[in-house]
Amino acid sequence: MSEQPEVSHATVDDGVARLTWTSDLTERGWQAAVDVVRRQVADALTEHERVEVKVAIDDAEAQRIATWSGLRREGIQRGRTGDVVVYARLVDDVPVHEPGGFRALLNSFLPRKRGIAQMLVRDETGGDASVDDEPRVLMCQLTYKADWDLPGGVVEVGESPRLAVSREVEEELALEIPAGELVLTDWLPPWGGWDDALCLVFDGGVHPASIADQIVPQAREIRSAAFLTLAEIDERAADFTARRVRAALASLAGRGPAYSESGR
CATH class of the missing domain: 3.40.630.30 (Gcn5-related N-acetyltransferase (GNAT))
Structure with a gap:
């Protein structure tokens, strides 16, 4: 044989x-x-x-x-x-x-990293991160988890993160807000069944609080959206999301680094 x-x-x-x-x-x-x-x-x-x-x-x-x-x-x-x-x-x-x-x-x-793009939108009541007034930040109440989060979502394969975040904001909130400069790169470690990811936070500018009335939430993913104070974000968002918002605001005002890990 x-x-x-x-x-x-x-x-x-x-x-x-x-x-x-x-x-x-x-x-x-x-x-x-x-x-x-x-x-x-x-x-x-x-x-x-x-x-x-x-x-x-x-x-x-x-x-x-x-x-x-x-x-x-x-x-x-x-x-x-x-x-x-x-x-x-x-x-x-x-x-x-x-x-x-x-x-x-x-x-x-070769390794591939999941990309998430989010937008930092403030209202005119303390919306300028360079002044001492407390900013209010646009946040979304999501249907698939209890925590509130910044508007945005996962970047599609081959898609520009800057274009992705504007697309997500328009699809999920019916708001047309062009993404500005990159404010923060936040690395998210593996968590709860998710692989690690890079979250890119873009400046969405300062807008009248009345734009919240123009929001039409995408029913599949968004329950509601509102401008929240930092104290309200601490109450409604996951701790790492609250840290990310504060880190993005600090970076925008020149008071913090443009890179963080889980908001730190």
Whole structure:
């Protein structure tokens, strides 16, 4: 009986081949393994439109081999017996030796950070953060959590954060307020099932308090919106949100840094 090959592929669906390899391959070292796997990928793509491999999420060496064999990381497949990382290559992917193909390969596995854009809008009653009068800040009561928050939302893939925050304010509050300068970059650590994120707070300017009467809340996400004092924000918002508002106001007035971590 012949020995099992170190790496092989088998058809698992119409036009789809799946690679498997033995521990003998990884023991040869990742560079030698990459040469073997790369040839197997090319062979599989002569008869299939897609070739993939699934490796354990804690197997860093196998992930390295898959990556440098030209397979793009597609994501995590969860399973009861353990999560796996899915890598794949399509027959019409740009070759890795070409700049566009190499960039696409890097883009598939390099870290990505979630972006959130929010707007700091004040009313004319103490709305200028450079004076001693206490500012009132526009805040939203959300439908999906008890805490109030600054208007804004998640930045879409490929979207400018500055445009994103104006879009969110218009969609959720029916207010057309162009975003001004970036006031604060606030890093949010992992929390409550969320990955970490960067929150960018843009200056929304000072407006008459009467604009609150023009607000039409998007029913799916916004219960209400109002200008609140800092004391009211402390009562209604999460502590890290209250800290972010104060940090943004301090930065706007030149009394604090333009970067914070969870508002600190």
